[in-house]
Structure formats: C-alpha cells, structure tokens
Amino acid sequence: MSSLRNNLRAAGARAWIRVVAANRELSWVWFETFLPALTTACYVFIYRAMGAAPEFESYVILGGIMIGFWLNVLWGMAAQFFWEKDMGNLDIYMMAPISRMAILLGMALGGMTGTAMRSVVILLLGIFAFRVRFEVAGLATAFGIFLLTMASLYGLGMMLSSLFLLFGRGAQRWAEAAQEPIYLLAGFYFPVRNLGFGVAAAASLFPLALGIDAMRQTALGSRAGFLPVGVEAAALAALTVLFGLLARTMLRTMENRAKTEGKLTLKWQ
Amino acid sequence: MKRALRNAATSFVLCWKKETNWAGAWVYLPFALLRPVAGALLIFVMVRAASAPPDYFAPAWLGNAFFQLVPAVLGGLAWAVIEDRERYQMFKYIYLAPGNVVPYLMGHGLARAAHALIGVAALAAAGVALLGIRTPEFHPALLAVTLALGLACLLALSLALAGLALLVARHGHFMTESIGGVFFLFSGAVFPVDVLPAWIRPLAFASPVTWWLELLRRSLGLHFGSALDGVSTPAALAILAGFTVFCAFLGRAAWFAGERKARWKGLLDATTAY
Amino acid sequence: MDPAIRTQDLTRIYRKARSRGEPQGEFRALDGVNLEVRPGELFGLLGPNGAGKSTLIKILSTLLFPTSGLAQVCGLDVVKQCEQVRERINMVSGGEPSGYGLLTIREQLWVFSQLYGLTTKTALERIDRALEQYGLANDAGTKINRLSTGMRQKMNLIRGFMTNPTVLFLDEPTLGLDVHIARQTRDYIRSWMAEDRSRTILLTTHYMAEAEDLCDRVAIIHAGKIRACDTPANLIAAFRRETVFELTLAGLDGRAAELRNLAGVTVVRLDSDPAAGRTTVRLSMPDDAALPAVLGGIAGLGGRILNLSKNEVTLEDVFVGIAGRSFADAEKQEE
Numbered sequence: 001m002s003s004l005r006n007n008l009r010a011a012g013a014r015a016w017i018r019v020v021a022a023n024r025e026l027s028w029v030w031f032e033t034f035l036p037a038l039t040t041a042c043y044v045f046i047y048r049a050m051g052a053a054p055e056f057e058s059y060v061i062l063g064g065i066m067i068g069f070w071l072n073v074l075w076g077m078a079a080q081f082f083w084e085k086d087m088g089n090l091d092i093y094m095m096a097p098i099s100r101m102a103i104l105l106g107m108a109l110g111g112m113t114g115t116a117m118r119s120v121v122i123l124l125l126g127i128f129a130f131r132v133r134f135e136v137a138g139l140a141t142a143f144g145i146f147l148l149t150m151a152s153l154y155g156l157g158m159m160l161s162s163l164f165l166l167f168g169r170g171a172q173r174w175a176e177a178a179q180e181p182i183y184l185l186a187g188f189y190f191p192v193r194n195l196g197f198g199v200a201a202a203a204s205l206f207p208l209a210l211g212i213d214a215m216r217q218t219a220l221g222s223r224a225g226f227l228p229v230g231v232e233a234a235a236l237a238a239l240t241v242l243f244g245l246l247a248r249t250m251l252r253t254m255e256n257r258a259k260t261e262g263k264l265t266l267k268w269q
Numbered sequence: 270m271k272r273a274l275r276n277a278a279t280s281f282v283l284c285w286k287k288e289t290n291w292a293g294a295w296v297y298l299p300f301a302l303l304r305p306v307a308g309a310l311l312i313f314v315m316v317r318a319a320s321a322p323p324d325y326f327a328p329a330w331l332g333n334a335f336f337q338l339v340p341a342v343l344g345g346l347a348w349a350v351i352e353d354r355e356r357y358q359m360f361k362y363i364y365l366a367p368g369n370v371v372p373y374l375m376g377h378g379l380a381r382a383a384h385a386l387i388g389v390a391a392l393a394a395a396g397v398a399l400l401g402i403r404t405p406e407f408h409p410a411l412l413a414v415t416l417a418l419g420l421a422c423l424l425a426l427s428l429a430l431a432g433l434a435l436l437v438a439r440h441g442h443f444m445t446e447s448i449g450g451v452f453f454l455f456s457g458a459v460f461p462v463d464v465l466p467a468w469i470r471p472l473a474f475a476s477p478v479t480w481w482l483e484l485l486r487r488s489l490g491l492h493f494g495s496a497l498d499g500v501s502t503p504a505a506l507a508i509l510a511g512f513t514v515f516c517a518f519l520g521r522a523a524w525f526a527g528e529r530k531a532r533w534k535g536l537l538d539a540t541t542a543y
Numbered sequence: 544m545d546p547a548i549r550t551q552d553l554t555r556i557y558r559k560a561r562s563r564g565e566p567q568g569e570f571r572a573l574d575g576v577n578l579e580v581r582p583g584e585l586f587g588l589l590g591p592n593g594a595g596k597s598t599l600i601k602i603l604s605t606l607l608f609p610t611s612g613l614a615q616v617c618g619l620d621v622v623k624q625c626e627q628v629r630e631r632i633n634m635v636s637g638g639e640p641s642g643y644g645l646l647t648i649r650e651q652l653w654v655f656s657q658l659y660g661l662t663t664k665t666a667l668e669r670i671d672r673a674l675e676q677y678g679l680a681n682d683a684g685t686k687i688n689r690l691s692t693g694m695r696q697k698m699n700l701i702r703g704f705m706t707n708p709t710v711l712f713l714d715e716p717t718l719g720l721d722v723h724i725a726r727q728t729r730d731y732i733r734s735w736m737a738e739d740r741s742r743t744i745l746l747t748t749h750y751m752a753e754a755e756d757l758c759d760r761v762a763i764i765h766a767g768k769i770r771a772c773d774t775p776a777n778l779i780a781a782f783r784r785e786t787v788f789e790l791t792l793a794g795l796d797g798r799a800a801e802l803r804n805l806a807g808v809t810v811v812r813l814d815s816d817p818a819a820g821r822t823t824v825r826l827s828m829p830d831d832a833a834l835p836a837v838l839g840g841i842a843g844l845g846g847r848i849l850n851l852s853k854n855e856v857t858l859e860d861v862f863v864g865i866a867g868r869s870f871a872d873a874e875k876q877e878e
C-alpha cells in the first residue's frame with residue numbers, strides 16, 4: 001500500500017512540474033489555446049463553403065476539443081519520456097523505486113491544465129460563434145464515454161512511450177508523420193463511418209475514433225454514428241484493459257532491451 | 270557573401286540529411302508523403318460526407334496541396350532554432366561561429382521547402398491523374414514567378430518567427446504547428462475568402478498567402494469564390510511583391526530584435542523544457 | 544553481514560555500432576571484475592577515462608544489465624531484485640546536466656525527493672539543511688537554467704544525499720569543479736558519511752589526490768580490469784621501496800620523448816614546455832643506485848638539470864607502476 005502512495009506522490013510531483021512551469025512561462029496560452037481554436041474554426045468554414053448541414057459544425061468542434069487530449073498524450077507524455085533522456089533526467093526516474101507508469105501519469109496529468117484550457121476555448125467558440133447544439137439528456141453518458149476514452153488513450157500513450165524509448169528519434173519521426181493520418185482515421189472532423197465500414201473498423205483500434213463517435217451520438221444527438229453507443233463503450237472498455245496490459249509488458253520489455261543494449265542512458269541517438 | 274552562401278548550402282545539406290538520412294529512400298518516400306496525402310484525403314472525405322458542390326473540389330484540393338509549403342517553411346527556421354538549442358544544445362556554437370546564423374537558418378528553411386515540394390507535386394499529380402481534376406488554363410511563367418515570390422515571402426516571415434522562438438519556452442512544436450493553422454484559416458486555402466464573416470475578411474486580404482494562393486490558382490485557370498475577382502492579375506502580383514518586400518524588412522527587424530533580447534537575457538543557450 | 548557491494552566476474556560487452564562493410568565489433572568495457580565493498584566504507588574506483596568506471600556504476604545502479612557475472616548491492620541481485628535495490632540506492636553522475644530549467648533548486652530537489660516517497664515536510668527539512676551545509680542556501684530560489692556549473696553539480700549531489708541511501712554511487716563527483724568547490728564537496732561527502740556509520744559510498748574519479756585524500760579503500764581499474772585494490776596507504780607502502788625523483792630539465796630541444804627510453808626507470812609523468820625550453824619529468828626507480836646512469840642518459844640527450852628533488856610516493860606512482868603508463872597517456876590513447 002505504501003508503494004501505491006509513493007507512486008501517487010511521484011506522479012503528483014511530476015504533474016506539479018508542469019503546472020508550476022506553465023505558470024512561469026505563459027507564452028503557451030497563446031500557442032495552445034488561441035491558435036488551435038483558429039484551426040478548428042477553419043474546418044467549420046470548410047463545411048460552410050460546401051454548404052453542409054449545421055450539425056457538421058458541432059462535429060468539428062467536438063473533434064477539435066478531443067485533438068488536444070491526443071496531443072497531450074502523444075507529445076506531453078509518450079515523447080516527453082524520451083526527451084527526458086536528452087535532458088539527463090531519465091536515469092533519475094529509472095533508478096528510483098517507483099513505477100514508470102507513475103511518471104507517465106504525472107506527465108499526462110500535468111499537461112491537462114493546458115489541454116483543459118484549450119478545450120474550454122474551443123467549446124466557447126463553438127457555442128457562441130458557431131451553431132453547436134448539445135443534447136442535454138446525453139451529456140452524462142457522454143462524460144462517462146469521455147473518461148473511458150481517456151483511460152484507453154492513456155494506455156495507448158504508455159505503449160507509445162516504450163516505443164519512443166527504444167526507437168528514439170525514429171519513433172518521433174513516425175509520430176510526426178502520423179499526425180494527419182491519425183486526424184483522418186480518428187474522424188476528428190467528420191463522422192468516422194464516412195471512411196467506409198472496413199476502414200472505420202480498423203480505425204477503431206485508435207480509442208479516439210470510437211470515443212468521438214460515441215460522444216457525437218450522445219452529446220450531439222448525431223444519427224451518423226458508426227456503431228451503437230453501447231457497443232462502442234464496450235469496445236472502449238476492452239481497449240482500456242488491452243492497452244493497459246500491453247503497456248505494462250511493453251514498458252518492461254523495452255526497458256530490459258534498452259538496458260541490455262546500453263541505450264537507456266545513451267543521449268541523442 | 271560567398272561565405273554566407275556556403276553557410277546556407279551546408280545548412281541545406283545538413284537539414285536535408287536530418288530529414289531524410291535516418292531511413293533508406295524506400296522508407297523515406299512513402300513516409301514523406303504520409304502527412305500531405307492524409308491531409309488531402311481528409312478534405313476528400315469531408316467533401317463526400319457533406320456532399321459538396323462539384324466546383325468546390327478542384328480549387329480546394331490544389332489550394333491545400335500548395336499550402337503544404339506554408340507550415341513547412343514558416344515553421345522551419347523556428348524549429349531549427351529550438352531543436353538546435355534545446356535538443357542538441359548546439360545553437361550557441363552555430364551562433365558564435367564566424368559568418369551569420371541567418372544563412373544557416375535560411376538553408377534549413379530551403380531544405381524544408383524542398384522537402385515539402387515533394388508532397389505538393391505528389392498531391393497535384395494525384396489530383397489530376399486519379400481524381401479527375403482539370404485545369405482550364407496553364408501559365409507556367411506566372412506559376413514560377415508566384416512560387417518564387419511566395420517562397421521568399423515565407424522565408425522572411427519565418428525569420429521573424431525564429432526571432433520569436435529565441436524568446437519563448439519549449440513551445441516550438443505548438444508554435445510551428447499552429448502558426449500554419451492561422452494561415453490556413455485566413456488565406457483561403459481550402460475555402461474561399463467569401464465564407465469568412467465580413468469583419469474577418471480584411472485579415473485575409475492582409476495575408477500574403479491569400480494572394481499567393483489566388484495567383485497560383487489563376488496560373489491554372491481556377492476560380493475559388495468571388496472576393497478577389499475585382500483585382501487584376503498584375504495588380505495581385507504587385508501586391509504579393511509588395512508583401513514580400515515588407516516581410517523581408519519585418520523578418521530582418523524581428524530577428525535582430527529577438528536576437529538582441531535573447532542575448533541580453535541569456536537565452537541563446539537556454540533550455541526550457543518541462 | 545552482507546557486503547554493501549559485491550561483484551563476481553562481472554563482465555560487460557558493448558556491441559560497437561556497425562559501420563559499412565565491417566563485421567559487428569565487440570568492446571569489453573568490464574572484464575571479470577571482482578569487487579567487495581563493506582558497509583560503512585568510502586570506496587574509490589580510480590581509473591582513466593574509458594576504464595569502465597561509469598559502466599560499473601550504471602550496472603550497480605540498475606541502469607544497465609551486465610553481459611555476464613554477478614552484481615549485488617546490500618546482498619540483492621541488481622538484475623533480479625532491482626526493485627529492492629532501488630529502495631536502497633541513489634546515484635549522482637558528475638558533469639551531467641539534469642532538471643527542469645524553469646524550476647528553482649529547492650523545487651527541483653523536492654520533485655526528486657517525491658520519487659523516493661519522502662513526505663513533503665521531511666523532504667524540505669532535509670533539503671534546507673543540505674543547502675545550508677553545502678553553502679547553497681542563498682541560491683535555493685534560483686532557477687535551474689541560471690545555475691553555474693558548480694551550483695548545478697552541488698544540487699545534483701544533494702539530490703543523491705537527501706534520500707539517505709544505504710549505498711550511494713558518485714560517478715566523478717568533482718568533475719569540472721574548481722578547487723574550492725571540489726574541497727567543499729569532499730568535506731560534504733565526509734560529513735555525510737560521518738552522520739551514519741552504516742552508509743556506504745562508491746565513488747569514481749580520475750583524480751589520484753582525491754582518491755588518496757578521501758577513500759578508505761581504492762581499486763585501480765584500467766581497461767575494464769581491476770588491477771589492484773587496497774587502502775591508499777597500503778598501496779603506497781607496497782610501492783615504498785621504489786624511489787621517486789622529479790627533475791626539471793633544459794636543453795632537450797624536442798628530444799624530451801626519448802626520456803622514456805632510459806633504462807631502469809619508469810616515467811610517471813612527462814610535461815614538456817617547448818616554448819620555455821623546459822621539461823619536467825617524474826621518474827620512479829627500484830633504488831637510488833640507478834640515478835647516476837639516468838643522469839648520464841640525460842646528459843647524453845643534451846639535457847641540463849635545473850632542479851632535482853626526491854619525492855614521496857603517491858598513488859599516481861602506484862598507478863603507473865601497475866598500469867604501465869600514466870593517465871595522460873591512457874587518455875591520449877583514448878582520443
């Protein structure tokens with residue numbers, strides 16, 4: 001039990017770094033909230049130029065909000081773990097008597113301040129500048145789906161962090177290159193079923209695809225859903241368990257490999 | 270001058286290698302195309318999902334294709350500053366080496382532009398060959414002049430951002446990504462300027478990228494909205510040239526201001542990640 | 544009682560990066576290392592750059608797997624029982640930057656203390672006391688990215704000490720520090736050890752004087768092998784029959800290197816300053832009787848003696864006697 005407490009303490013401290021440092025250097029507010037809101041607005045205008053139905057605007061706003069959480073998990077957590085190596089901190093985390101997952105969790109939680117801000121700005125933009133309408137009745141379910149999505153996303157992020165650890169710069173390149181493909185497959189800007197059943201089913205391995213689709217169905221009353229909400233929620237729960245287990249094994253395997261090859265402390269690979 | 274050119278050329282090669290060297294050509298090429306192709310497919314799927322009118326697709330597809338250059342070049346210099354300073358902790362050595370750091374940064378920007386041009390070409394070719402896009406006219410001279418002017422203008426703006434990057438913490442990634450997003454919104458890349466609310470439209474007219482994309486479309490005989498119809502092609506060219514000159518001054522001034530301030534505050538070798 | 548540290552035939556092989564057309568090479572960074580450090584000891588690992596010191600420290604601090612052999616800390620296997628080992632150790636590597644630029648020293652140390660389950664109250668008490676003792680109290684509120692090398696290293700050392708590890712690994716703790724801060728550091732290390740007799744430190748260094756001054760026992764490591772292991776006094780005593788002379792010579796005109804060919808002596812150190820036309824050489828020889836022949840040899844090279852003194856044997860002389868060449872040479876070979 002004391003080990004759980006110690007791990008939470010470590011996660012808290014790692015999250016605290018983010019919060020404090022973010023307060024000291026406020027330029028991020030600009031880059032992480034205002035500008036992403038503009039990008040989101042851009043996709044709304046694309047639909048307007050096409051003369052699309054108003055519900056598409058709500059779809060975009062919801063997708064725009066969720067992108068922030070994905071970026072936080074990918075860059076704020078998975079890649080950060082590997083950057084810590086170049087900063088000379090990874091050794092310190094690795095030889096401490098705590099779980100690597102605690103550190104990763106701390107990174108993700110610490111990044112949430114920025115992400116939450118970003119979400120709120122985009123949400124306000126959607127409500128006041130565009131034609132976003134919520135189904136009040138579905139909001140509670142949507143929130144539950146959101147939490148489930150976050151859990152599985154975090155598991156996925158931990159798996160990715162182990163890949164970053166092992167492949168270093170190469171993994172970072174792939175993550176950068178995968179940005180638009182992920183935007184496409186996750187259906188951030190359109191209902192995922194427009195990809196066709198086969199592609200949408202494959203894309204569902206990425207938790208945000210299912211999560212966003214289910215949230216659109218519940219919070220926005222979308223009738224363009226891919227699968228029934230119940231099925232999507234069950235699939236998300238399964239993904240959470242699967243990614244959690246895989247992340248544990250992968251982190252351990254990768255760490256052992258890195259220790260065998262002497263790469264754990266090798267900088268700038 | 271000679272030294273500056275050599276400096277830029279070396280940096281071009283260095284950056285090109287950083288971009289490409291980590292993998293063989295057969296991994297690299299599909300890899301380089303992944304982002305632009307997926308981004309373009311995103312628009313394609315949106316068009317189908319919303320059943321857009323047929324005259325929307327061709328100018329939007331090509332506008333999006335050419336737009337690839339904007340974030341690549343615009344963020345290129347700032348990214349070089351941030352990566353060299355924070356990751357490799359080498360920026361100080363580049364900075365103190367004889368010769369100017371500006372040619373070094375420019376070389377990086379050009380390498381990123383060359384890199385992005387691969388995507389532009391691929392998307393344009395795919396649009397014509399696979400998606401049935403037809404260009405009613407073709408004016409190669411106009412296309413070439415516009416491309417060159419636009420590139421110069423973007424490089425100059427990018428220098429200003431690099432000056433800013435010296436002063437802000439860790440946000441290089443967000444900065445380079447999201448500045449591209451601003452231009453995406455205000456430059457009529459994927460939707461005509463007409464769609465923007467009237468009070469925002471002046472911002473679009475104040476963006477050089479708007480004129481650049483409009484001229485590129487005109488060189489292919491395409492038409493996207495009617496907001497710019499009143500401006501003749503020579504007038505639009507003059508506007509773009511004017512912007513380029515203005516941005517050159519702006520970029521220079523902003524870089525030197527950023528540099529001076531960074532040196533004053535000791536930020537040339539700072540690390541700010543958290 | 545278990546030894547604090549024990550290794551048995553510890554070997555670590557690095558695979559060299561494959562270069563085109565060549566077969567993959569192997570590099571033996573540690574070669575059958577046997578070492579035993581007792582609880583309460585301040586143990587020094589002395590060796591030139593590239594000797595394998597950091598490799599050994601990384602293995603013992605659970606950051607690297609050995610290729611073969613056994614390594615134990617507090618009787619626990621560093622491979623199989625790494626979780627338990629981590630509860631008992633900490634490590635500081637000198638000369639390496641770490642930390643988050645925007646935090647202050649005190650905040651940074653608090654963050655790292657949280658990795659070891661200290662309550663905030665205990666942690667801050669220990670941190671403040673350490674900052675006080677180590678002369679860093681006035682800088683507690685300075686941000687990391689404004690620190691000088693010395694301050695950064697002090698902070699890093701406090702990070703290791705503040706968790707009260709049973710075994711503390713210090714990898715070149717005084718690397719890059721000025722004489723004053725290096726002395727402060729050695730004093731701090733000694734006082735930390737004095738607080739609790741069960742604490743153990745394994746420190747590596749390539750400064751002989753530091754090992755001689757600080758350590759209860761010293762192992763000399765060279766090219767991945769332990770060449771000798773004893774108290775500094777014993778190592779020197781075993782060598783005492785040797786006589787050591789230091790000479791300042793003029794007129795050698797670029798022939799200084801030929802001093803190495805003189806029969807019957809070992810050149811411990813050779814510094815020549817061609818601009819001033821001077822060469823300082825430290826020679827060790829089995830007994831005084833060899834001296835006339837040496838002086839004759841020097842005269843034969845055209846050298847004039849400006850100064851000659853008979854010196855105390857130091858650990859450096861021991862090292863050269865054992866490894867066959869001086870640190871400076873070993874380091875040159877590395878480059």
Ligand SMILES: Nc1ncnc2c1ncn2[C@@H]1O[C@H](COP(=O)(O)OP(=O)(O)O)[C@@H](O)[C@H]1O
Nearest residue numbers: 262266557572591592593594595596597598599
């Ligand atoms: N990760 C690694 N991969 C390959 N070779 C390494 C690695 N780490 C260290 N070495 C090599 O092992 C030898 C010993 O290194 P190290 O233990 O760092 O020496 P020391 O700390 O005594 O200076 C050196 O020759 C070094 O080049």
Ligand SMILES: [Mg+2]
Nearest residue numbers: 596597714715
């Ligand atoms: Mg070392």
